[in-house]
Amino acid sequence: MALLEIENLVVEFQTTAGMFRAVDGVSLKVDEREVLAIVGESGSGKSVSMLAVMGLLPWTAKVTADKMAFNGRDLLTLSDSERRKIVGKDIAMIFQEPVASLNPCYTVGFQIEEVLRFHLGLGRRERRARAIELLTAVGIPNPAERLSSFPHQMSGGQCQRVMIAMAIACNPKLLIADEPTTALDVTIQKQILDLLVKLQAEHGMGMIMITHNMGVVAETADRVVVQYKGRKMEEADVLTLFENPRSNYTKALLAALPDNATGDRLPTIADYFKDGSEIAGAAVS
Numbered sequence: 670m671a672l673l674e675i676e677n678l679v680v681e682f683q684t685t686a687g688m689f690r691a692v693d694g695v696s697l698k699v700d701e702r703e704v705l706a707i708v709g710e711s712g713s714g715k716s717v718s719m720l721a722v723m724g725l726l727p728w729t730a731k732v733t734a735d736k737m738a739f740n741g742r743d744l745l746t747l748s749d750s751e752r753r754k755i756v757g758k759d760i761a762m763i764f765q766e767p768v769a770s771l772n773p774c775y776t777v778g779f780q781i782e783e784v785l786r787f788h789l790g791l792g793r794r795e796r797r798a799r800a801i802e803l804l805t806a807v808g809i810p811n812p813a814e815r816l817s818s819f820p821h822q823m824s825g826g827q828c829q830r831v832m833i834a835m836a837i838a839c840n841p842k843l844l845i846a847d848e849p850t851t852a853l854d855v856t857i858q859k860q861i862l863d864l865l866v867k868l869q870a871e872h873g874m875g876m877i878m879i880t881h882n883m884g885v886v887a888e889t890a891d892r893v894v895v896q897y898k899g900r901k902m903e904e905a906d907v908l909t910l911f912e913n914p915r916s917n918y919t920k921a922l923l924a925a926l927p928d929n930a931t932g933d934r935l936p937t938i939a940d941y942f943k944d945g946s947e948i949a950g951a952a953v954s
């Protein structure tokens with residue numbers, strides 16, 4: 670049984686111009702201990718698909734699917750209170766903007782301990798001990814002192830480490846990382862990716878890595894889903910995808926990697942496709 674299984678997911682938003690389909694029939698699955706990358710350019714529906722899994726979309730969104738199951742439980746029919754017991758505990762998510770994702774009014778210690786109180790019901794002393802343990806695990810120096818820091822007193826990289834600490838606090842079975850390094854300094858990006866891969870292996874978590882960056886895919890993923898305009902274009906294990914991409918869109922993404930530059934400027938997706946319909950026609954279910 671897959672850890673997460675999605676079949677034919679469709680997400681539409683009510684907008685002033687009518688219904689807008691952001692995710693169009695995506696199917697995917699993630700096994701235990703597996704890292705799945707979802708890759709595609711901005712607006713391809715990567716985040717919206719995963720926010721649908723978490724139940725975090727606004728009321729303007731209409732979510733339908735033939736199947737959306739986590740660890741054998743049907744996510745489509747869960748009540749809000751049942752969902753709250755799973756989300757943040759068994760499925761955790763980290764976002765692109767670590768500083769904005771933390772509450773500026775509370776210390777990082779309070780925010781980590783709140784997760785431990787809500788989901789695990791730990792007492793005060795246990796919460797503090799576990800929070801120190803978590804900050805140590807994500808590589809924050811002087812963890813006991815840092816518990817009383819506010820987010821603005823920490824760097825972007827440190828805030829992302831705190832977000833990761835909160836995400837792994839309850840030993841989730843699945844961690845969804847939505848562009849976790851995009852907002853960070855280039856020198857810090859690799860450290861955060863290495864930390865995520867290390868924690869994933871140590872804790873035996875399944876992980877979904879949402880990214881637009883093929884370099885991140887190469888460094889982290891076992892398997893890859895390529896998405897474009899809400900549709901799945903291709904799915905393959907990571908080696909096959911890099912060595913033998915099938916869809917033209919994947920070929921275009923790979924051609925846009927800096928290593929593949931031949932002239933004095935990088936090729937873009939538009940250089941590859943004079944006609945975008947060629948891409949849409951290649952979608953797989």
Ligand SMILES: Nc1ncnc2c1ncn2[C@@H]1O[C@H](COP(=O)(O)OP(=O)(O)OP(=O)(O)O)[C@@H](O)[C@H]1O
Pocket residue numbers: 682684689691709710711712713714715716717718727729848881
């Ligand atoms: N609340 C909303 N109402 C209307 N449209 C939305 C809403 N949220 C997202 N969208 C649209 O859905 C589409 C998919 O967005 P999504 O954030 O999933 O893209 P993405 O592939 O994750 O790209 P990015 O990396 O830029 O976030 C976009 O066109 C976006 O504008």
